[in-house]
Amino acid sequence: MWYLVRRLEFFIVTLWAALTVNFLLPRLMPGSPAEALLVRFHGHVSPQAVKAMEVALGIHTDQSVVQQYLEYIGNTLRGELGVSVSYFPLSVATVVMQALPWTVGLVGTATVIAFVLGTLIGMLAAWRRGGLFDAILPPVFIVISAFPYFWIALFCLLIFSLTLNWFPLGFAYDLTSQINLSWDFVGQVIAHAFLPALTIVITSIGGWILTMRNTMITTLAEDYVKMARAKGLSPMRIMFMYAGRNAILPNLTGFAMSLGFVISGAILVEIVFNYPGLGFMLLQAVDNEDFALMQALFLMITLAVLVAVLFADVLTAVLDPRTREAG
Amino acid sequence: MIATKPILEIRDLVVEYRSEREPVRAVDRVSLDLAAGEFLGIVGESGCGKSTLLFAIARLLAPPAEIASGSIRFRGDDMVTMGDEDLRHIRWQNYSVVMQSAMNALNPVMTIGAQLSDAILAHRRMPQRDVRARSEEVMRLVGIDPVHLKSFPHQLSGGMRQRSMIAMALVFTPELVIMDEPTSALDVVAQRSLMLQIKELQRKIGFAAIFVTHDMSLVSHFSDRLAVMYAGQVMEVGPTQTVFAQPRHPYSSGLLSSFPSIKGERLPLQGIPGTPPELAHPPSGCRFHPRCPKVMPHCKTTEPRFHEREGVQVRCHLFDEGSPRNLGEASDFVGMNADGD
């Protein structure tokens, strides 16, 4: 169980690091654009909100840095994140919570699909070595994964939306609709999410296919696979339970390590499609110099990545009995 | 030849490794017989092809290695030409394999019990209860407490892992067990204890065994027959006691005198001068001729045939009819220095 304890330690430290980055950056940068913005707020917004932002952005306070720091952490944990400039008068917390489900839904689902599919294809490619499958796949996917995420997004937009008119141009649902749980709305959501999801899957799947293929090839050379053949087990069973189960372990770790990168790419896709998730909001916040919102979104994205990493770690512990023992 | 019909007949087996240039012959026209219940040891230096031969027999070769020609008749059927389904059917039920390192041969993410039941259920439909009963039985057979069926390989000691591998190999009481240096990964004491156990199991169950090793002295205590391999060919094969007491092939002599006996008189340590040949370009004629202390002119040009002496087959020109030097004795090696004179 030490393994999970260490992972929790990592989780907390990273979260703390993100908070600290949020705290330090505005103080390290020359000039203070935030000040000018806050002037606009006085009188329109609750004093706590103003105070929270001052603390977060390091403006107007007489407190020492350490005091500000502690207060900032306290405010954040309480959810007192201030008010959004670009979505005035909504509070930052509200905006963030509205954007969250869209990102989790789109990016989360697409990433998981890409990983699962990629792993399966990589496993099959390694199993059938020397075949056509194995010869074509690696170079094709190397090329595809070299295209920037957003370019593939633009490309998909061009072909499937503008030219063929199969899918809508962007956003999460038709502009005239309200959010509800009707089938019609669900249909819209799926239609709007399809292209961005497709983009994410296309660009990230290549990496999973290649790494799974490589670990699988190494695993297939192991003695216990030979032993499984010697025992006369069915090829399917060998491929999944003996080779696959072992080959996927380093991949799961790799998945956890690269989630930061994958989520970044997914955010670019959100932006191209104007999909109202955390990433799109982040860019808006940056463009509008809405610093409080920006910080909160950064924190939330980091949190989301961390949760996913923790999940992958738990999965590894479940799949690999050796991690449960090792200290 | 063997009186009763052998369960394994290998004839002119050739195993090649495909490479960018010409294929390399790791096993060159090997022929061997194995009777039911017989323990055959195969010894030789590293790279002589003994492991390749073993995996060829077990039909476990993977590209770039492949059987180029020859036959392996097991219980009357040629395994080389057998289809995949038929092969899968006889695997484990009629012959099983024990590998060198159990740590590498056991799936690290499955329990011992799960791996055992995999092997069982691959060939028989049995209710879980019976699978478990048989698993426990076979674990007890090798002296392991059945509670370890729930353990993962990394939780067991080296010796226990090796014995669980043997337990798995015996789960269908096969007629033939093929073993690739199963004791090499263990210390001397554990080695002997494992060998004794294997021998005991063989007596009880009656399987035939092929045991490959580089440790001639170890296997000589336990095997019925001994085969000596060099550069992909069998050089000498016969009843262990006979081969051991009086090795006829110059290579076998050299091999034996490399292992000094603790009890015997003190002799200067001899090796065999030179190094094993590159299998891509084996020496012409007899493969051992560059290192042989008794080399004769036509050893370089003609491949020797097998000759029989007291139940032992020797592949050497020394035993050709009318050969001038017709006596090969171990004593000829004594007093020779590294230059061979």
Add this chain to the structure above:
Amino acid sequence: MAIPIVTAQELVEPAEPRAGVLGAVASGLLSNRKALGGLAILGVFALVAIFAPLLAPYDPHSLAFDQLLGPSAQHLLGTTGNGQDIFSQLIWSTRESLLLAIVAGALATLASVLIGVTAAYLGGLWDHVLNLFTDVFLVIPTLPLMLVIAAYVQSHGVWTLIAVITITGWSYGARQLRSQALSLRNRDFLEAARVRGERTSYTIVFEVLPNMTSLIVAIFLGAALYAVLAAAGLQFLGLGDNNDLSWGTMLFWAEHNGALLAGAPLWVLAPGICIALLGGAFALINYAFDEVSNPALRAAKRAKA
């Protein structure tokens, strides 16, 4: 310290084996089709970058032409929304894009080496701290971090981009380098150096690093690929200097002028393909590198039995 009986020079492994390893790798790469492809692409881009003034038909900034023309003999790729020749822009942009990839990639690799190897050598608490530091940077999502940093930094230029890419891109390599340095640490030839009384820094620079060359090259290739994509992404979002000539900024302007909707797809397609080719070149060489150093991964010949 006692005077060593044998000088360090004599005990250092002869240059031959190391050159031998590099030589073997180099010849391995040159005979690998994927590597050749990647190297060829890089070569072409390098030539284009160097000879841009000769190759581009027009001044890339010139607004003299009609806007949004389609491809024609005078304008191979058409013109932008401001009336600039796309083809000339594309050629001149090669310089900055290539520069970003190589410089940012190299700096990120340097940082990886420093942190990864130091962590392995200091060991103990320092190792734990540096390790945690690395893992944190690894997990914090790069684009959001880059966005946040770029938002606060008022000046947007090539060097800001390089700095941001380096800060976010070193962690992956550092992890790998640390593992390899750890495993090398226990090898015999390092024991020999320790026994000779060599300082740790000497050991690291002259004994360990040369043996990690192939990993460092692989990491550089990965970092360069990351730099290409990250730079493109940031510039596309408008966080680079929008007046610079780079493939990413071209895409920024294309998007802002609604190139897709206005029916000027080449404005979007061309820089995108160039970015992909540059990134793909690094990826191909990296993949070939993997194959050369790990024979098990080479494409199986028709040896299917």
